[in-house]
Amino acid sequence: MTTLLAHRYRLGEIHEFRAEGADFIYLVTAGAIFAADGATRKVLDLLAQGELDHDDLVRALIGDGLSAVDAEGLVRELRLARAIEANQVVQGLTPAAPPADFPLQALVLNVTNQCNLACTYCYEFGADKIATPAGKPKYMTVETAKSSVDFLLGSAGRREAVHITFFGGETLMNFRLLRDVVLYADEAAAAAGKRITYSLTTNATLLTDEIIQFLSDHAVGVTVSMDGPPELQDARRVYKNGKGSYAVMEPRLRKLIAGHKTRAVTARVTLSAGVTDVKRIYQHLKHDIGFHEVGFAPVTSADEREYSLNGDAMTGVLADFEALADEWLDYALQGKVHGFTNVSETLSELIAGSNKSHPCGAGLGLLGVSPSGDLSPCHRFTDADTHTLGHISTGLDQEKREDFLTRGHVAAKYECTSCWARPLCAGGCHHEAFVRYGDTGHANLHYCDWIRQWTDRCLQIYGTLAQKNPEFLERFAERKGLQ
Amino acid sequence: MKHLKPLNAKARKIEADMASMDEDVVALQQAPRPHVPVGCSLSFSPGWEVDASGGTAGLCQPVERDIYDCYVTCFWPVQMADHVNYSPDWASNCAAATKDWRNLDIVFP
Numbered sequence: 001m002t003t004l005l006a007h008r009y010r011l012g013e014i015h016e017f018r019a020e021g022a023d024f025i026y027l028v029t030a031g032a033i034f035a036a037d038g039a040t041r042k043v044l045d046l047l048a049q050g051e052l053d054h055d056d057l058v059r060a061l062i063g064d065g066l067s068a069v070d071a072e073g074l075v076r077e078l079r080l081a082r083a084i085e086a087n088q089v090v091q092g093l094t095p096a097a098p099p100a101d102f103p104l105q106a107l108v109l110n111v112t113n114q115c116n117l118a119c120t121y122c123y124e125f126g127a128d129k130i131a132t133p134a135g136k137p138k139y140m141t142v143e144t145a146k147s148s149v150d151f152l153l154g155s156a157g158r159r160e161a162v163h164i165t166f167f168g169g170e171t172l173m174n175f176r177l178l179r180d181v182v183l184y185a186d187e188a189a190a191a192a193g194k195r196i197t198y199s200l201t202t203n204a205t206l207l208t209d210e211i212i213q214f215l216s217d218h219a220v221g222v223t224v225s226m227d228g229p230p231e232l233q234d235a236r237r238v239y240k241n242g243k244g245s246y247a248v249m250e251p252r253l254r255k256l257i258a259g260h261k262t263r264a265v266t267a268r269v270t271l272s273a274g275v276t277d278v279k280r281i282y283q284h285l286k287h288d289i290g291f292h293e294v295g296f297a298p299v300t301s302a303d304e305r306e307y308s309l310n311g312d313a314m315t316g317v318l319a320d321f322e323a324l325a326d327e328w329l330d331y332a333l334q335g336k337v338h339g340f341t342n343v344s345e346t347l348s349e350l351i352a353g354s355n356k357s358h359p360c361g362a363g364l365g366l367l368g369v370s371p372s373g374d375l376s377p378c379h380r381f382t383d384a385d386t387h388t389l390g391h392i393s394t395g396l397d398q399e400k401r402e403d404f405l406t407r408g409h410v411a412a413k414y415e416c417t418s419c420w421a422r423p424l425c426a427g428g429c430h431h432e433a434f435v436r437y438g439d440t441g442h443a444n445l446h447y448c449d450w451i452r453q454w455t456d457r458c459l460q461i462y463g464t465l466a467q468k469n470p471e472f473l474e475r476f477a478e479r480k481g482l483q
Numbered sequence: 484m485k486h487l488k489p490l491n492a493k494a495r496k497i498e499a500d501m502a503s504m505d506e507d508v509v510a511l512q513q514a515p516r517p518h519v520p521v522g523c524s525l526s527f528s529p530g531w532e533v534d535a536s537g538g539t540a541g542l543c544q545p546v547e548r549d550i551y552d553c554y555v556t557c558f559w560p561v562q563m564a565d566h567v568n569y570s571p572d573w574a575s576n577c578a579a580a581t582k583d584w585r586n587l588d589i590v591f592p
Binding site: 024025027030031032033034035036037039040073074077078080081083350351352353354355462463466477 | 484485486487488489490491492493494496497501504
């Protein structure tokens with residue numbers, strides 16, 4: 001007689017959540033989201049109490065009203081989807097390492113490492129700086145910039161579109177270069193048969209009518225670093241003499257938002273000690289100033305700095321995030337897009353079902369270029385000798401890149417292997433990990449609880465929309481027909 | 484999928500993957516799965532080992548037994564000639580396998 005292997009089942013690696021009275025599961029090994037029916041709920045409840053033999057599980061389901069065929073079918077479905085696992089299955093599926101010849105998608109050109117402001121929390125000049133700019137060029141030359149464009153187009157493989165982000169220092173202190181690069185890259189990309197798009201980050205204090213016109217004409221996306229209304233902006237975003245920057249940037253900013261017709265203008269807020277009133281900051285930037293989107297992130301810092309956020313402050317921040325998330329959902333239920341970037345970004349990743357091997361594209365599809373032409377994983381490592389990944393003239397140092405990516409792989413971060421939020425987080429920012437723990441491959445343990453709470457909140461939003469306004473999710477995925 | 488409803492792109496990929504598994508052609512796929520054909524080695528018919536009483540008389544002859552178990556009662560298109568579709572006459576010169584097995588030839592496709 002034939003003897004088949006008798007399976008014993010346990011719960012798969014899933015995160016369960018509820019929304020609108022319905023059950024959902026987030027499949028951690030894949031980043032997939034499923035709605036679960038009552039029969040699935042029953043299986044999950046049974047296995048939550050411990051492992052069960054195949055026959056016992058099926059018998060319990062039959063006792064619950066399922067036919068034998070349905071019960072077998074349900075167990076098979078959940079097993080194939082990995083919502084439950086047989087005991088012979090070895091756990092720990094992690095995303096594969098990306099190929100060594102991963103095509104480049106974006107370059108961040110640090111057109112200067114100089115800045116007209118002296119924000120007290122700056123990672124490039126402040127207490128947590130890792131850059132070693134002594135003796136290096138302060139401004140990028142046109143030759144270096146053009147070589148960078150050629151390098152990007154030559155390393156992009158079969159990608160149809162590439163992107164250049166201009167960064168600093170204060171980017172607009174080298175606007176002339178930026179302009180020359182855009183004109184050159186437009187031609188070079190056309191010759192290579194690729195599309196190219198641009199963006200820049202600025203503190204907005206040096207904007208002029210001429211610059212605004214150029215940015216609009218060439219569809220350069222603009223992100224403005226800004227911390228909120230005057231007293232919050234001026235708390236740390238100051239000139240070298242300590243004077244706040246709000247009064248200088250505000251009129252220029254309004255002109256930018258009024259005059260830039262081709263791309264959204266977004267604000268990027270750094271939350272630091274005393275600058276945590278997220279709701280008020282959002283209100284000011286979105287409704288008083290008129291930004292299209294506003295994104296928030298806590299300041300990067302070593303453990304104890306004057307500007308660090310402590311646990312209590314983070315709890316307050318998260319409460320405000322929750323309130324804005326509720327507002328985001330209300331908008332979405334009415335078919336409108338809300339400007340709170342932190343939800344929008346996470347929702348986009350949930351729609352795709354991202355399951356990241358690395359927290360971001362640094363060292364993969366994205367590289368930073370310093371004013372001298374040194375390559376680095378991203379703009380945050382610019383001019384840091386310890387993190388150079390080659391030079392624009394000689395190309396990528398594959399050995400160093402591999403070391404960086406091996407460290408940064410989610411499977412190399414022990415704490416992440418048991419965390420359900422790893423498909424989106426993958427351990428968090430490489431740079432922040434280095435500043436905090438001295439190793440780019442260290443998981444950012446100081447915000448694990450926060451990330452899990454936030455991911456769960458965004459999953460609930462996703463579940464609610466899947467129940468009540470699924471069309472919104474479809475349109476949001478393509479960013480079509482939304483206000 | 485009947486009990487899980489895919490809600491994002493990755494979940495829909497998993498659904499498609501599972502659907503393709505259902506439609507795929509696999510060995511022993513006849514219902515009920517897995518289908519174990521009579522006479523095949525999977526049903527543990529005595530092969531080259533001694534039988535339960537330690538004897539050898541009742542064992543199938545290795546070559547002959549395998550030929551007719553696989554060629555006639557089962558369908559293993561890789562190991563054996565396919566008598567259903569391409570080689571209906573493959574064993575026509577082999578009335579008694581123990582004597583005539585030399586008449587079995589290789590199939591040249």
